[in-house]
Amino acid sequence: MSRPTGVTILSILDFLFGVLALLGGILFMVGGGFLANMMSQNQANGAGAGAGLMAGLGAAFGVVFIIIGLLYLLIGVGMWKVKNWARILTIVFCGLGALSQAWGLVHHFSIFAIVILAIDILIIWYLLKPNVKAAFA
DSSP: OOOOHHHHHHHHHHHHHHHHHHHHHHHHHHHHHHHHHHHHHHOOTTHHHHHHHHHHHHHHHHHHHHHHHHHHHHHHHHHHTTOHHHHHHHHHHHHHHHHHHHHHHHHSOOHHHHHHHHHHHHHHHHHHSHHHHHHTO
């Protein structure tokens, strides 16, 4: 059975998000170092500690974003090759995303959160359709 068009689109989106997350991780690392350098040149009260904190946070967030980007790329390859583990991981991550958005809506109403929640639910519904599920078998 050939790869369904929706799976191809999800795979391309995974590749796109993966690249964006990798770029974001690199920017966090470079930006944290840049801000730390600016703060250390300031020589104000506690600037050295703040500079170290800024560099550490930039590196930590950078590593997290790079890991997320690599995970998106891995799932994108799995979806492109129609691997069932990629479908299951996508369902799990969309489910976690939907729960996160629903929890956020409890505390603060946001149209953006509703849109993301709807997209997550749509992706889960699509990947559980019998004909799409059969393509991954």
